[in-house]
Amino acid sequence: MKIAVVGSINMDMTVTAERIPLKGETLRGDNVRLIPGGKGANQAVAMARLGAEVEMFGCVGDDDNGRKLLDNLKESGVKTDHIHVLKGVPTGIALITVGENDNTIVVVPGANGKADKTYAESICRELEGYDMVVFQHEIPLETVHYLIKWCYEKGIPTVLNPAPAAKVPTDIVEMVSYLTPNEHEARLIFGEETKTEEMLKKYPEKLVITQGSEGVVTCMKSGQILHVPARKSSVVDTTGAGDTLNGAFSVRICQGDDIEQALLYANTAAGLSTEKFGAQSGMPLAEEVEKELEEK
Template sequence: MKVSVVGSINMDMTVVAERIPLKGETVHGSEIHHIPGGKGANQAVAMAKLGAQVEMFGCVGDDETGKNLLENLKSVGVETSHIMVVENIPTGIAFITVGEDDNAIVVVPGANGMVDKAYVDRIRGPLLESDIVLLQQEIPMETVEYVVDLCARHQVKVVLNPAPAVPLKKETIEKATYLTPNEHEAAILFGTELSTEELLKRYPGKLLITQGSKGVSACLEDGTVVLVPARKAHVVDTTGAGDTLNGAFTLRIAMGADLKSALEYANVAASLSTERFGAQGGMPTDGEVRKAMEGR
C-alpha cells in the first residue's frame, strides 16, 4: 500500500503570545520557534508517524531551510526522492502566532509556487502508483485541479483538503473522492444557504466537515448524517491538528476502513496532536491513537 501527498513544504516561524493580536495591535510574545511545516509536509509526516509508507511530492528552495526540511522528512520515514529543489527561489515560510488555544497564520509560498503542471507531468509515474493521494491548496490551484483530474482518470482515490479555501470548480468537487473542509472553508465553497446537515446530504460518502471542539460530521452512503464527537484534550497548540486529521483519515481509508471508523480514528489522532507544541512534533503514533481510543 502506498499513500502520497502533493503539496506544500514550509518552515513555520511560530511565536507564542498572550493572545492573537487584533488589527493594528501589538501584544507581548514569550517564545519563538522555527518548526518544519506546510500543510502537505505536515500531512505526510502525520501518516509516516502512524506507520504508513508515504511519499511527499513538492518543491523546496536551494537554501539551508530547504535542506533542513528534506532531512526532517527523511528522518521520520517520508520518501523524498521526487521532491524538486528549485534554484534561486526561497523555501516556503509560514508565520504563525499561537495564543489562547488558537492560531493565526500567514504563508509566503516561495518554492511551493513551482509545484506546477510541468512538475506533475515529471512525477506522474510514481504518483499514479499510489493507492490514494492527499492534496491541499497551498500550491497553485491549477495544479490541484490537474492532479485531481489525473488521478480520477486513472482510478486513484483523492482526498482534497480545501485549505486555504477558495471556490472550487464543480468538476473538481465531483472528481475528488473525499472533500474535507472545516466549517469556514465549507461556507466559502458552498455558501451559507444550506445547513450543515443539508449540505452533507448533497454529498453522501464524499463530504466531511470538521467542526473544531464539536468533532467532525459526514453523511454516510445510506443517507445517515453522523457527528463523530471530539475527544477532550489538554490543548497546548492547535497548529497541525487539521493536517493530522487529514493524514490519519487518508491512511485509514487506504487501509480499507469505512468512513465512520476512519473519522473516529482521525479525530482522536487530531486531538492528541494538540497536546504537544508544534505541528509535526505533536503528531501521535498509531500506538498512541489506539491507546487513547481504548480509554474513551
C-alpha cells in the same frame, strides 16, 4: 499501503503570546521557534507516524530552510525522491502566532508556488504506483485540479483538504474521492446560504466537514448525519490538528476502515496532537492512538 502527498513544504516561524493580538496592536511574545511545517508536509508526516508508506511531492528552495525540511521529512520516514530543489527560490514560510489555545497563520508560498502544471506532468508516472493521493491548497490550484482529474481517469482515490479556503469547481468536487473542508471552507465552496445538512446529503460519504472543538460531520449513504465529537484534550497548541486529522483519515481509509471508523480514529489522533507544541512534533504515533481508543 502507499500514499502520495502533493503539496506544500514550509518552515513555520512560530511565536507564542498570551493571546492573539488585535488589529493594529503590538504584544510581547514569549519565544520564537523555527518548526518544519506546510500542510502537505504535515499530513505526510502524520501518515508516516501512523505507519503508512508515504512519499512527499513538491518544491523547496536551495536554502538552509529547504535542506532542513528535506532532512526532517527523511528522518520522519517520508520519501523525498521527487521533491524539486529550486535554485534562487526561497523555501516557503508560514508566520504563526499561538495564543489562547488558538492560532493565526500567514503563509508566504516561495518555492511552493513553483509546483506548477509542468511539475505535475513530471510526476504523473510516479503517482501511478500509489493507493491514494492527497492534496491541499498551498500549491497552485491549477496543479491540484490537473492531478485530481488525472487520478480520477486512472482510478486512483484522492483526498482534497481545501485549505487555505478557495473555490473548488463542481467537476473537481465530483471527481475527488473525499473532500475535507472546515465550515468556512465548505460555505465558500457550496454557498453561504446552503445549510450544512444540505451540503452533506448531496455528497454522502464524500464530504467530511471539520468543526474544530465540535468534532467532524459527514452523511452516511443511508442519509443519516454522522457527528463524531472531538476528543477532550488539554490543549497546548492547535497548529497541525487539522493536518493530523486529514493524515489519519487517509491512512485508515487506505487500510479499509469504513468512514465512521476512520473519522473516530482521525479525531482521536487530532485531539492527541493538540496536547504538544508544534505541528509535526505533536503528531501521535499509531500505538498512542490505538491505546487511546482502547481506553474509551
